[in-house]
Amino acid sequence: MTHTSTDQPTARASGALVPVLAFTGVVVSVMQTLPVPVIKDLPQLLGTEPSNATWVITSTLLSGAVATPIMGRLGDLHGKRGMLVLSLAVMVIGALVSALTSDLLTVIAGRALQGFAMSAIPLGIGLMRDTLPRERLGSAMALMSSSMGVGGSLALPAAALVAQHTDWHALFYGAAGLGILCIALTLLVVPESPIRAQGTFDVLGAIGLSAGLVLFLLPITKGRDWGWTSGTTLGLFAAAAVVLVLWAVMELRLKAPLVDLRTTARPAVLCTNLASITVGISFLAASLVLPQLLQLPKATGYGLGQSMVVAGLLVAPLGLTMMFTAPLYARLSAKYSPKVTLILGMMIIAIGYGAGLGLMSAPWQSLVITVILGPGIGLAYSSLPALIVGAVRASETGAANGLNTLMRSIGSSASSAVIGMVIANTANDVNGVAVPTMHGFRVSFLVAAGTTAIGLLIALLLPRARSPRHIRQRPPSNRRPVPPRRNRPVWFGSRPTRGCRRARPSRCGSAAPGPRSCPDS
Numbered sequence: 001m002t003h004t005s006t007d008q009p010t011a012r013a014s015g016a017l018v019p020v021l022a023f024t025g026v027v028v029s030v031m032q033t034l035p036v037p038v039i040k041d042l043p044q045l046l047g048t049e050p051s052n053a054t055w056v057i058t059s060t061l062l063s064g065a066v067a068t069p070i071m072g073r074l075g076d077l078h079g080k081r082g083m084l085v086l087s088l089a090v091m092v093i094g095a096l097v098s099a100l101t102s103d104l105l106t107v108i109a110g111r112a113l114q115g116f117a118m119s120a121i122p123l124g125i126g127l128m129r130d131t132l133p134r135e136r137l138g139s140a141m142a143l144m145s146s147s148m149g150v151g152g153s154l155a156l157p158a159a160a161l162v163a164q165h166t167d168w169h170a171l172f173y174g175a176a177g178l179g180i181l182c183i184a185l186t187l188l189v190v191p192e193s194p195i196r197a198q199g200t201f202d203v204l205g206a207i208g209l210s211a212g213l214v215l216f217l218l219p220i221t222k223g224r225d226w227g228w229t230s231g232t233t234l235g236l237f238a239a240a241a242v243v244l245v246l247w248a249v250m251e252l253r254l255k256a257p258l259v260d261l262r263t264t265a266r267p268a269v270l271c272t273n274l275a276s277i278t279v280g281i282s283f284l285a286a287s288l289v290l291p292q293l294l295q296l297p298k299a300t301g302y303g304l305g306q307s308m309v310v311a312g313l314l315v316a317p318l319g320l321t322m323m324f325t326a327p328l329y330a331r332l333s334a335k336y337s338p339k340v341t342l343i344l345g346m347m348i349i350a351i352g353y354g355a356g357l358g359l360m361s362a363p364w365q366s367l368v369i370t371v372i373l374g375p376g377i378g379l380a381y382s383s384l385p386a387l388i389v390g391a392v393r394a395s396e397t398g399a400a401n402g403l404n405t406l407m408r409s410i411g412s413s414a415s416s417a418v419i420g421m422v423i424a425n426t427a428n429d430v431n432g433v434a435v436p437t438m439h440g441f442r443v444s445f446l447v448a449a450g451t452t453a454i455g456l457l458i459a460l461l462l463p464r465a466r467s468p469r470h471i472r473q474r475p476p477s478n479r480r481p482v483p484p485r486r487n488r489p490v491w492f493g494s495r496p497t498r499g500c501r502r503a504r505p506s507r508c509g510s511a512a513p514g515p516r517s518c519p520d521s
Contacts, residue, residue, distance in 0.1 A: 021124040024186065032064070033287075034159055034172075035056050039053065042056060048104045058222065062214055063114075064116070069259060072405075073258050073402070076396065084123045087117050087118075090116040091117035092176045093113055099172035122397075122405045124144050127193055129397050131191055138334055146382055156291065156311075164309065205257055228421070272462065273404055275459050276384050279346075279380045280415065281411045281418075282415075286356075288416065302360070322374050333383065341379050343459045346455050348376025357446070360438065388401055388404050422440055423440040426443065
């Protein structure tokens, strides 16, 4: 596979590029958690069973996981801005489909289309690398990467407020309006990247990867409902393993694969992707546990009795502190390296979950937990794209970051399944209703802390990565070019000179026969 690649920014970026791309990242990440405030009412609203209603969220996770690496590769081939606009357009169509119906299958189809928007995160990071000067790249990528957490956190109180005062379809109308705004801003502000990867799109690879991801993620997201040892769950895991192995063999034989597995096997890329899974798990654990604890009635003896909106507001600082961490990350990364900031972020996350084990008895304590976890997750999220960008060629940025975003999505899906299983298995039965227990919440935090410790070990194994200021070459000097040395010796008297007496260029730009022939030498 051949590439057209450069390490220099080749398109002029306006000052609004970073805010527009970051805003787009926040909007698309909202799609994942948009229906969460009304999930308990969806069975009644859609006339279905609770297990079927969960597909309203599951379908978005699955389609986002499938679309992210595919759209990243298409962006490398045909232009990242074009694919960004296309993914946003598909999201708008999906939001309108869900807004105009109360039929379960149609809503699920619309939600699946909304999942395509998740590819905007890696495409935006690729555009930043291709268009921004090096001094702005570190903080810009950090802000874009952390937008995944920011949108997910801010969506909870905003969606809860809308759901309490209007019809639930208004959530999807609002999502469509935000998507249209993002498309308009992108077309006005964001330039297209001239960097292209040469080759063709691997259709069979896209089909194989899509099938393998669906077969793998489906039992992860539905295993609790089906049973982890059921024939359906185990059969899908086995089928996923077979399909993904065959897909990998096929990709290794192609000249222009969908995913360059040889690149992903590099220690820097492999360890970064594995660490991304643990970061995804650690982020979602707090978002799953704290809202439930805050909304449980005080009659349980440990519930905090807060409304849906208040619970969302108390969890929202998790995303806000992630956003404010981006400038701090840029300074730390430039001074020490993205590897160091990833390690620091993992350590802060572990401390946050460890402290959270004893901070569950008052609403303000939940606020303390989120304020500790937010900077840690922000530093970790911000480090991941810089590590990927520093390890791959410019023409591979979209596909490589798409795969990294997929790893985070897998971590989030795994977190949802594992934390859900822990809480369900430790719940008390009260008049036929399963009520989560404090023991289940603490075990969930222990799981998150243990996963973060594994991520910390993986981060320590990373080779020392280049910081964003080292990704591109040094700018050319303003000094005049120095002519090359002459290949023939200069004669003094009857014999040629040797060593340092051979003709050499002087600072005045002329070829001098000896070290003292130029006045300013």
